[in-house]
Amino acid sequence: MLGTGLLQGLAVTAKNLVGSFHDPERYVTMEYPEVKTKLPENYRNFPFLVHDDPKDPLGSLRCVACTICETECPPQCIYIVMDRDEKGKALKRPKVFDIDISVCMSCQICVEVCPFDAIKMDQHYEIAETNRFQGLLLSREQLSKSNAYYHQLHPTEAAAVDALLAEQKAKQAAAKAAKAAPAAKPPAPAAPAANPPPPPAPSAEAPKPPTPPAP
Amino acid sequence: MSLPGQLSVLFPLASGLGASSPLAAVLPASDSALERLPLTLRGLLTGWLPASWQWLANSLIAIVVLIVAFASLFALLTLAERKILGRVQNRPGPNRAPLPFLNLRTYGLAQPVADGVKMLTKEDIVPDGADRVLHFLAPIALLAFSILTLAVIPYGRLLVALDLDASVLFFFAAGAATELAVFMAGWASRNKYSLLAAMRALAQLISYELPLLLSVVPVVLMAGSLSTSVIVERQGEWWLGFLPRWYVFTPWGLAGFLVFFVASLAESNRSPFDLPEAESELIAGHLTEYSGFKYALFFMAEYFGMCALCGMAVTLFLGGWQAPLPFLSFIPSYLWFAGKLLALLGVFMWIRASFPRLRIDQLTRLAWKFLVPLALINLGTTAFWSLTADWAGLLQPLRWLIAAGLIAGPFLLLGRNLSKGLGPRTYRYAA
Ligand code: SF4
Numbered sequence: 001m002l003g004t005g006l007l008q009g010l011a012v013t014a015k016n017l018v019g020s021f022h023d024p025e026r027y028v029t030m031e032y033p034e035v036k037t038k039l040p041e042n043y044r045n046f047p048f049l050v051h052d053d054p055k056d057p058l059g060s061l062r063c064v065a066c067t068i069c070e071t072e073c074p075p076q077c078i079y080i081v082m083d084r085d086e087k088g089k090a091l092k093r094p095k096v097f098d099i100d101i102s103v104c105m106s107c108q109i110c111v112e113v114c115p116f117d118a119i120k121m122d123q124h125y126e127i128a129e130t131n132r133f134q135g136l137l138l139s140r141e142q143l144s145k146s147n148a149y150y151h152q153l154h155p156t157e158a159a160a161v162d163a164l165l166a167e168q169k170a171k172q173a174a175a176k177a178a179k180a181a182p183a184a185k186p187p188a189p190a191a192p193a194a195n196p197p198p199p200p201a202p203s204a205e206a207p208k209p210p211t212p213p214a215p
Numbered sequence: 216m217s218l219p220g221q222l223s224v225l226f227p228l229a230s231g232l233g234a235s236s237p238l239a240a241v242l243p244a245s246d247s248a249l250e251r252l253p254l255t256l257r258g259l260l261t262g263w264l265p266a267s268w269q270w271l272a273n274s275l276i277a278i279v280v281l282i283v284a285f286a287s288l289f290a291l292l293t294l295a296e297r298k299i300l301g302r303v304q305n306r307p308g309p310n311r312a313p314l315p316f317l318n319l320r321t322y323g324l325a326q327p328v329a330d331g332v333k334m335l336t337k338e339d340i341v342p343d344g345a346d347r348v349l350h351f352l353a354p355i356a357l358l359a360f361s362i363l364t365l366a367v368i369p370y371g372r373l374l375v376a377l378d379l380d381a382s383v384l385f386f387f388a389a390g391a392a393t394e395l396a397v398f399m400a401g402w403a404s405r406n407k408y409s410l411l412a413a414m415r416a417l418a419q420l421i422s423y424e425l426p427l428l429l430s431v432v433p434v435v436l437m438a439g440s441l442s443t444s445v446i447v448e449r450q451g452e453w454w455l456g457f458l459p460r461w462y463v464f465t466p467w468g469l470a471g472f473l474v475f476f477v478a479s480l481a482e483s484n485r486s487p488f489d490l491p492e493a494e495s496e497l498i499a500g501h502l503t504e505y506s507g508f509k510y511a512l513f514f515m516a517e518y519f520g521m522c523a524l525c526g527m528a529v530t531l532f533l534g535g536w537q538a539p540l541p542f543l544s545f546i547p548s549y550l551w552f553a554g555k556l557l558a559l560l561g562v563f564m565w566i567r568a569s570f571p572r573l574r575i576d577q578l579t580r581l582a583w584k585f586l587v588p589l590a591l592i593n594l595g596t597t598a599f600w601s602l603t604a605d606w607a608g609l610l611q612p613l614r615w616l617i618a619a620g621l622i623a624g625p626f627l628l629l630g631r632n633l634s635k636g637l638g639p640r641t642y643r644y645a646a
């Protein structure tokens with residue numbers, strides 16, 4: 001009969017109208033600046049640097065300024081300068097670590113290649129800036145975030161990383177103990193693989209890392 | 216009649232047609248103070264004037280009150296509409312505009328103010344080569360005619376700005392004049408889109424004028440008067456002592472109301488008949504070349520027209536300001552009217568939220584092949600109803616049955632004819 005379809009349509013809209021007041025299933029709007037959606041764990045946008053000691057965010061960076069990420073980054077948006085003391089000895093930490101997030105394409109390659117789990121992907125997306133050059137060029141100070149923060153963003157991944165680091169630390173300690181006991185014995189040949197503080201070549205130019213990724 | 220001779224010379228129309236001037240009428244003593252409140256207030260304002268001036272002052276007050284009331288209703292309606300549309304689509308609707316300087320959000324109540332400021336500060340563009348005078352006059356004319364239609368609606372017992380003998384006629388005459396303004400807008404824009412859209416709008420408005428008027432004729436027939444006040448009075452009795460005798464509760468009244476309702480949806484350019492200014496398909500049709508506050512005026516006129524048509528539907532079919540049950544009449548009549556008006560406006564919005572826009576051929580087909588014949592047949596039903604008014608006893612149910620059959624039969628037949636060949640849609644590729 002003419003009109004029955006109209007009534008059905010009216011019923012549907014009326015159900016929505018009433019339902020939106022009491023049924024959270026229907027009322028799905030998040031009022032953004034006040035309420036934020038929970039991001040999926042694997043969401044990523046730009047990289048940040050992990051530090052271990054919240055009291056000393058710059059001193060305890062895991063990054064050793066090996067510049068692998070700098071070399072690997074496809075759009076070349078990372079810029080690293082190794083910190084050195086007066087004698088020119090490398091201090092294994094970055095003096096300058098800049099990421100130009102106006103260029104970064106969030107590919108996560110820097111994270112994949114970093115042998116020290118020092119760089120991870122952030123989830124901070126409110127990054128509007130008034131200055132498109134300086135504002136989007138993130139410095140070491142801005143990039144440094146704590147390990148706890150990393151746990152907050154990617155709990156599973158962070159737990160795995162922590163376990164791996166602890167394992168390496170234990171291995172290293174064992175190796176040290178072994179080295180200390182028979183003083184003359186050199187460390188196991190395979191031991192240096194993936195050491196947290198590996199002794200790479202002193203010069204920053206060709207730092208062949210312990211686990212070199214595919215070139 | 217307290218109209219002085221001088222004024223009746225000045226305003227022969229008003230004094231000649233004014234059947235019962237609200238001034239002269241005496242309220243029933245049973246009315247509560249609340250019921251008499253508007254008239255008491257007016258008396259306080261104008262009572263001190265000499266009698267010859269009182270009439271003029273009262274009219275001016277009525278005009279000001281009407282315009283202020285409906286302008287604020289317009290503001291609230293725009294917000295309510297957006298809120299309701301939002302809720303139907305499971306979103307909150309505008310809820311952010313804060314009160315100025317206070318930063319209080321109040322669920323978006325300040326949104327109309329923000330909209331108004333936005334409209335006022337927009338650039339007012341007149342196309343090169345447009346007819347500037349007509350372009351300027353069109354929104355004003357539209358608004359003026361819409362406001363005229365508000366004058367003859369009885370908002371409560373004795374609350375009618377202009378109590379004419381032929382107020383129904385006046386209402387539709389003024390309402391039809393808005394079509395002129397629509398064409399003015401299209402013509403003056405010097406834009407072929409606008410002109411074509413205006414012509415299409417005219418085709419729609421004139422098509423629906425017919426069922427609109429035809430659906431009113433039965434009411435006039437049964438009430439025996441063209442005066443809105445009298446029509447409302449006639450609906451004030453009770454069946455069996457408690458059932459309201461509104462016209463919508465008779466077979467012909469129900470049919471008339473439905474036809475009137477659909478036609479008034481089309482007359483006020485409301486969805487699903489909002490072809491004249493289909494925002495998403497045409498670029499607002501005859502309003503293409505309007506911007507800023509003129510555009511806002513068009514919208515205001517549209518809402519005024521919507522309110523007027525809803526008010527007329529309430530007056531003609533839903534018992535006007537009468538209470539629905541006898542023991543509820545302690546609530547003042549104007550509140551009843553306001554309640555019914557808002558309910559009907561709510562249905563307008565509900566419909567807007569539900570139905571997609573018609574195509575122009577579907578639109579005219581609905582008018583000419585369905586509504587007009589239905590309204591014409593309804594005329595016959597009404598004649599039957601009025602001729603059998605003295606049937607009593609067992610004949611009474613028979614009368615209802617025949618009248619209902621006279622409505623339902625044509626409705627089914629015409630409806631089948633209208634939807635012939637239109638089945639539920641099947642989709643080839645979509646699931
Ligand atoms: S690869 Fe890792 S350790 Fe090497 S510079 Fe980049 S972030 Fe630092």
Ligand code: SF4
Nearest residue numbers: 073104105107108110
């Ligand atoms: S995410 Fe990709 S583009 Fe961005 S810094 Fe890392 S390697 Fe470069």
